[in-house]
Amino acid sequence: MANYLDVSLxxxxxxxxxxGSPPIELKRRRDMAQGDKANDSVLMCGVHTGTHVDAPVHFLAHGADVTHLPLEILIGPAVVAALPDVDAITADTLEGLNLPSDTQRLLLRTRNSESWRRGERAFQPDFVALTADAARWVVHRGIRLIGVDYLSVQRFHDHHETHIVLLEAEVVIVEGLNLAQATPGNYEFICLPLKLAGADGAPARAVLRSLSE
Structure with a gap:
């Protein structure tokens, strides 16, 4: 049996x-402890909760919704790269990774993942993310999926240009990965977002299987 690493929150x-996001609520609509014949729950949360993907329509008025994200991009070989000492991911940062020329899926492990390891509950506005020039580098290199280890691919106080550059180029954005246990290397990446009609994003289950052994 293959060993899979769950990298979703x-x-x-x-x-x-x-x-500003709505609170996460999971409530029992029916409860066996209260005499009901089955347990039946209701989940209430935003589509950009936890580990999730962004669809083009998130920032592009006429962009595609999440149901149109291609499975052949969401599943396939990926490189996990570690950037433990940066506060922002720039084009120069990415160039310095010396990635294989055929890299199509890139997952970036930064100090953000340590906050997941510690179980921090408060939002961290100083999280590490991509600048707009880094997004242009991703597009220029032909990378088709970029994954980051906090809740946004762009920094908290930045303009939306990072998102727009990526989404206009149909780069799939995966946000909210927990890469604390993922060592740098080559993996099979599987990310399956909920198939929500018309949605600008969707929570996803994401896993890695090492290809380095």
Missing amino acids: TISPDLPQWP
Whole structure:
């Protein structure tokens, strides 16, 4: 049996949320402890909760929704790269990784993942993310999927240009990965977002299988 590493966050009310996002609530609609014949729950949360993907329509008025994200991009070989000492991911940062020329899926492990390891519940506005020039570098290199280990691919106080550059080029954005246990290397990446009609994003389960052994 292959060993898979779950790199998705557990959705619960304790999970940090982007400021202004609706609270996460999981409530029992029917409860066997109260005499019902089955347990039946209702989940209430935003589509950009926890580990999730962004669809083009998130920032492009006429962009595609999440149901149109291609599976052949969401599943396939990926490189996990570590950037433990940076506060922002720039084009120069990415160039310095010396990635294989055929890299199509890139997952970036930064100090953000340590906050998941520690179980921090408060939103961290100083999280590490990509600058707009880094997004242009991703597009220029032909990378088709970029994954980051906090709740946004762009920094908290930046303009939306990072998102727009990536989404206009149809780069799939995966946000909220927990890469604390992922050592740098080559993996099979599987990321399956919920198939929500019309949605600008969707929570996803994401896993890695090492290809380095």
